[in-house]
Amino acid sequence: MTLAGTRSTKRERWGWYFYDWANSPFYSSTTTVFGALYMSTIAAEDAKSNFTLNGDHACVDASGAADTLHHCDVTVFGLQFPAGSTWGYLLSVATIVQVLVLPIAGAVADRSRNKRRILGGFAFLGATAAAAMFFMAGSDWQLGAALFIVANIGYGGSLVVYYSFLVDIGGPDERDDISAKGWAFGYLGGGLALALQLGFYLGHDAFGVSKGTAVQICFLTSGLWWALFTVPAVRALPRDHTPVDVAPGTSVLRAGFGELRRTIVSAKAFPLTLAFLGSYLIFTDGITTVVAVSAQYGKDELRFGDEVLIMTILVIQFVAYLGGTLHGLVARRIGAKRTILGSLVLWIVVLVGAYFIQPGKVVQFLAVAVGIGLVLGGTNALSRSLFSQMIPEGKDAQYYSLYVVGERGTSWLGPLVFAGVGQATGSFRLAIVALVIFFVAGLVLVALVPVRRAIEAAGNRPPEVL
Template sequence: MGSNVVEPGVESAPTSAQRRREQRGWCWYDWANSVFPTSVITVFLSLYLTEVAESAARAEGQSCADGSALVDCDISLWGLSFPAGSLWGYLLSVATVVQVLVLPITGAIADRTQNKRVMLGGFAFAGAAATSALALLAGTNWQLGVVLFILANICFGGSVVVYYSFLPEIADADERDGVSSRGWAFGYLGGGLALAFHLALYLSHESLGLTEAEAVRWCFFTAGLWWAVFTLIPLARLRGHQPPQGRERGVAVFRAGFRQLGQTLREAKSYPLTLGFLAAYLVYNDGIVTVTNVAGQYGERELGLDRTVLITTILIVQFIAFVGAVAHGRAARRFGAKRTIMVSLVLWVVVVGAAFFVEAGQEFQFYGLAVGIGLVLGGTNALSRSLFSQLVPPGREAEYFSVYEVGERATSWLGPLVFAAAGQATGSYRLAIVSLVVFFVVGLILVALVPVRRAIVAAGNRPPKVV
């Protein structure tokens, strides 16, 4: 006689209506967390934290010119002295290294315990709290900002690993590209709306009776609030889908997680096609990340554009990326994820090549470039996420997505290095930006070489009708 007993933490099979509701709820976490990389990292924290660090140097009697990192404008931490203007770069590097150490064990514990909803909420709320606490950053206490940012960054990465691992559980092979694309599109829309609100708050600070610094701190507080409040939606709708792989409690969970991580890394060589696609993704994603990170520098230094134009460009990319992600999802449904990614990479080559011909001072040409980046930015990443989820062995989703995230961060230094080296060798930002085409060409070749249908079957999954 069959048993009706359901494993603890695992709910009964959902109806089609419940399944759609869960998928829509899942997409809301893209909306919730996008405020952190967009408003906090990209726009406000880098400049504000540098200003606080320079204030600390001035308080010690050093001379600091506004907006520059003079040799004698130094701060110190743990016995190390460095220019205040270098703080943000060093902080990003340290935060990335910490994530590389933390994320793999996070994925292993998530797979081992299958307590993903609780882990997602824990990471999200802790990260949101650390982000809101950045509102306390004032005066000369830049060290507080360092601690809070590293904590928020760890929580952001951990939540993303757990969040991604839900995708294979809530969407079948034929649904996954569409669900991932909608999530990514929703994230860009949410990030764009949040950034627009924060920019309006910042630009109108005088009429609100706020100083510039106070307006920035309110941006931090509301960014954390946004992240926390909208996280409640996916937490209310996501469900447990798999039984736990172990019964450990307390510290034993961490020991079991390390053992499982070691086992997964040893077994990974049994899936060479999965690793082949991951390698391709890391190559072209490095190009994507570098283009988005240096676009502002290119616009300001090479094209001589005002910072208002650059901020407007960020908003254009955010909202156009929403359209691009939706369009990529529809294209993947008809032509398959692999073919759509390959076409997207060709378009990346065209867009980066077009950057060479943008004339100095021509802001509308630069806006056109932003439209081109937005159209391919969200879709390429969304389909890469969904395709990788097809290549992951069942029950190891969080671990493989932790490798996905760690690999992305561990290789993110190569693109900026190529850009900087090309600029130094040629003395031209134009040739430097064009040099990044190599990442998309090599990535395109590597993707083309991966037999995706065979890779999906080899991982133990059912391939979609169109790949």
């Protein structure tokens, strides 16, 4: 029996909410804002040092003007690509690497008497790497890329364990609300951290530091925030956990991939659960990509300055807090599935609106940002809680390992589509609208999944409102 079936204290739930608060700056600041803006700039500096202007590899646009970001290539492992596509390709590589590592998180969590210790270990690994991105400077974008990949390993690993606690702290009728509150609280924390960083970034001259150094300090503070607030979160989470037996002499790595394989095999007995998971993996790829490339789209295609972009992301963060809370309230009345379908329709509207934004039109950009904020957190929060209803009892970490592995294993497609379309057409406007396909496909597939039957097939009681 899960802890939700015996006890669930207010302290434990707040501990769960607080880990969303702790890790959000890595997502909102490092990944969404400063990484997207700074990585391309650093890569462009590297490109400048490796080309001869107007020579065989001239970095010029159609008018003959220098345009390092779009028209000059950087090279890594013998591969060449435009400096402006660096971030999109890095996101793809980081997620592929996670697929090879995340099964270990589920294996260790299932085999440990103290899951929260495993959560803390992955969190501190990610936080340390995120803070170390402070040392990315000049033209050394490769160092930042390596640290970002390690940080993502810690981030993804911690999420596997973190998600599995949802079943421990909430019953079937409570999880939509708990999950939505956690996601909303996370966006509030990410927004607060970003607001403080924005104030420092915009006032960098008053602090006697350059713009580049200010960004480096923002990397450092995001990592420190993650580490600092992980401590009270981990201390408040449930301590009790009955570990899975491990055969003597079996390594954690072998056990991890063995467990993933067994989970996949056993999951075939629950095809409706897999159908929902597949639907989720498609549309969450689109969500992750939109958030990750929004700053680059605003900078490279719409020609907004960094200050406008960061303030817009800040608006998204605080609106996402309201959006996440609103999704929880709506789900109480009409159910999680219908709420998710409504959100996916709004995502399609938002992306079409983004395509028509005119360069330099701040009000249009802010309107689309508000739309993103309203649907950003709630869509994923309700998907997380709805999936928990479809997991056979006692298989929480295993199935959330499959959930996060699948999430990370497919989330390279969106950045790849964005970067590829942008490189092929020379237009990030076409690249952003190409992402609509992920939401259309997700909408159709989620609509076809009989969620109540899926929950009952897993041996669970469906919530009263579904």
